Amino acid sequence: MSDRELYCDTCEGVQPFEAPPCPDGHGVDCPELLCTGCGAAVLIATFAFQPAHLADRRRRPSAGRHAA
Numbered sequence: 001m002s003d004r005e006l007y008c009d010t011c012e013g014v015q016p017f018e019a020p021p022c023p024d025g026h027g028v029d030c031p032e033l034l035c036t037g038c039g040a041a042v043l044i045a046t047f048a049f050q051p052a053h054l055a056d057r058r059r060r061p062s063a064g065r066h067a068a
């Protein structure tokens with residue numbers, strides 16, 4: 001159980017959020033959190049950008065042809 005405090009629009013204030021049971025098997029990495037005040041779900045997607053960024057950087061175009 002990992003609680004975090006985030007701003008909830010519905011509650012109009014900072015509320016403790018908790019990760020719901022994830023049907024997709026994300027476990028602790030699940031980007032979904034539930035507001036314990038009103039039950040609204042929010043999606044935390046910020047960290048999802050990083051893996052794509054790193055993968056992109058690895059694909060460098062090779063500089064020229066190989067000399068056979």
Ligand SMILES: [Zn+2]
Pocket residue numbers: 022023024025026027029030031032
């Ligand atoms: Zn999930």
Ligand SMILES: [Zn+2]
Pocket residue numbers: 008009010011015035036037038039040
């Ligand atoms: Zn709320």
